[in-house]
Amino acid sequence: xxxxxxxxxxxxxxxxxxxxxxxxxxxxxxxxxxxxxxxxxxxxxxxxxxxxxxxxxxxxxxxxxxxxxxxxxxxxxxxxxxxxxxxxxxxxxxxxxxxxx
Numbered sequence: 001x002x003x004x005x006x007x008x009x010x011x012x013x014x015x016x017x018x019x020x021x022x023x024x025x026x027x028x029x030x031x032x033x034x035x036x037x038x039x040x041x042x043x044x045x046x047x048x049x050x051x052x053x054x055x056x057x058x059x060x061x062x063x064x065x066x067x068x069x070x071x072x073x074x075x076x077x078x079x080x081x082x083x084x085x086x087x088x089x090x091x092x093x094x095x096x097x098x099x100x101x
Contacts, residue, residue, distance in 0.1 A: 001087040003067075020054065025062045025099060028052045030069070044081070045072045050088060053097065063094035 001007055008016050020026050029051045037044035052065045069088035073081040 001085070003089045023055050025053055025055045027100075042075050043072065043084075044075070045070060047071075053100075054094075056094075056096075061096050062099045064097045065090045065094035067091050 002016070005016075030048055031050070032046050032048040034047040035044065047068070047070050049066065049068050052067075054063055054065075055061070056063050067088055067090040069086065071083055071087075072085040074084045076082050
């Protein structure tokens, strides 16, 4: 669940992720400050902050956004974890930054 966007799932989510991955200025750093797992061991979540750099559409400039996120996971039968829900929101509007060299 991205800010200023409808809930993305299925092909719409894949399209959005592909667009981010194709952006030559895209980068993201996460800082997780909490990881919790229910006593049952079936569900858990992470919470933290992020810094994301990306190209703006018009004009073509580089923007940096800082914000926070929560991701909910479900334990699978094979013991792995699958992301079930993910939401993030910015602390403030993205700001222009100099492109990486």
